[in-house]
Amino acid sequence: MKIENFVRIIDGKLSTKPPIDAFGSICFEPSRVLHGDLFIDTTASREMIHQALEKGAYAVVTILPFVNEDEECAWIEVSTMEQTLIKVLRYTIxxxxxxxxxxxxxxxxxxxxxxxxxxxxxxxxxxxxxxxxxxxxxxxxxxxxxxxxxxxxxxxxxxxxIKTSLHVKPYLIAKGLFLSSFIYKERFYAEQKIPSLFVEALLALLDFCDSHHIAYTLDHLNFCEHFYPYYVSHNLNKKEFGTSDKVLIFEPNFELLPLLCTYLFSSSKSLQALLCLPENLHYNFPFEGECIWFKTPQDLLIQLKTKTFTYALIVASKEFFEPLLQKETTTQHASLF
Structure with a gap:
């Protein structure tokens, strides 16, 4: 691409007068730069820029000003890296x-x-x-x-x-918080691993797939990353689904919390629930249970062991906690009978 055109696309400032007028590919890691590439410096690091130039980069995009650098490179200064990447994305799309x-x-x-x-x-x-x-x-x-x-x-x-609702409300049977039965295209799907709260959005998605000839299958439908249930023992060891009265529920998207909290308490007025937030997050919506804040997954598990609860809604991805939750093992004793 012509350097002049790229500078215009990202609204940058060319601080040098290089003898070259074009570059090859765009690269983000100095180690992967090839001769003739443009290097985007996302860490504001002159050391990284020098490495890229040594590898043969023709152009550099950075928020840093040009100070006694290689006069032959195209030094493109931008005000913010975030806006630069957004402009690159929009242009490329x-x-x-x-x-x-x-x-x-x-x-x-x-x-x-x-x-x-x-x-x-x-x-x-x-x-x-x-x-x-x-x-x-x-x-x-x-x-x-x-x-x-x-x-x-x-x-x-x-x-x-994509729409998240249907013109006609679906036939739906909820079984607890986490299982649902529903009908789609005259087929009955029994006790699927999906909270009833999510069923209509799923069916709207299926309707889109069908109308656009996108191939899919529901044969292995499982819990998604949102409102993910993790049954645990009183010692917080992992247990099989439905075999405990304690459940950790993981939700990585903070913006879904008001909806999920309403859904959680609408299922039972007598449940004991906890809302577990990273220490930098605060909420401004009604929550009928106790709220606790945590610094690390280990910190939260220590706190949970001292709490009485049925459900603990945790604002985090389950992947951060899974290594800490050991599967509970049962020892079978020999019997004479």
């Missing part, structure tokens, strides 16, 4: 004619789970750097999906939004 779907967080998790390989749509996840790498590597007319509404408006304003 348009230039490659990429399709982008906007789903709810719950639909996003289920869509990744139920799509049949080879998957038509790929999940756009991670931080802005990860997303930019993914989009830069995409082929023409590839398809992606994400749940971040604010980001989608900036990088893909023409993204198609």
């Amino acid at each position: 348009t230039q490659k004619s990429l399709d982008v779907l906007l789903l709810s967080p719950v639909q996003e998790a289920f869509f990744e789970m139920i799509q049949l390989a080879p998957k038509t749509f790929k999940r756009l996840k991670g931080d802005l750097i990860s997303m930019t790498k993914t989009i830069l590597m995409a082929k023409e007319e590839d398809s992606f999906f994400l749940n971040d509404e604010r980001l989608a408006a900036k990088i893909a304003p023409m993204a198609e939004r």
Whole structure:
């Protein structure tokens, strides 16, 4: 790409007058820079920039000013790296004619789970750097999906939004908090691993898949990352589903909490519930149970061992806790009978 064009796309300032006028690929790691590449310095590190230049980078994008550096490189200064990456994403999505779907967080998790390989749509996840790498590597007319509404408006304003509700309410039977039976396309799905709260959003997603000929299967439908139940013993050892009166419920998306808390307490007025938040988070919605804050997963588990509860709704991904929750083993004693 022409350096002049790229500077205009990202609204940068070219601080040098390089003898070259174009670059090859865009790279984020100095170790992967090839001769003729453009290096995007996401860490504001002159050391990283020097490494990239030594590897043969023709151009550098950074928030740092040009100070006695290589006069022959194209030093492109930008005001913020976040806005720069957003502009790169928006330009690339348009230039490659990429399709982008906007789903709810719950639909996003289920869509990744139920799509049949080879998957038509790929999940756009991670931080802005990860997303930019993914989009830069995409082929023409590839398809992606994400749940971040604010980001989608900036990088893909023409993204198609998937509905989360149906014109006709679905036939639904809830079994406790975590299992549901429902009908879709005249087929009855019995006691599926999905909270009743999420069923309508799932069915709206299935309706979209059917109307767009996207292959999927519900044969292995499982709990998604949202409102994920983890049954534990009183010592917080992992137990099989439904075999304990204590459940840790993991929710990585803080914005879903008001809805989930309402759902939790609507199931029973007598339950003992805890809301567990990382110490930097605070809530401003009604919660009828006790709230505790934690610094680390280990810290929270220590606190939970001293609490009496039925459900502990934890604002975190279960992956951070799973290594700490050992599976409970039972020893069978020999019997004479």
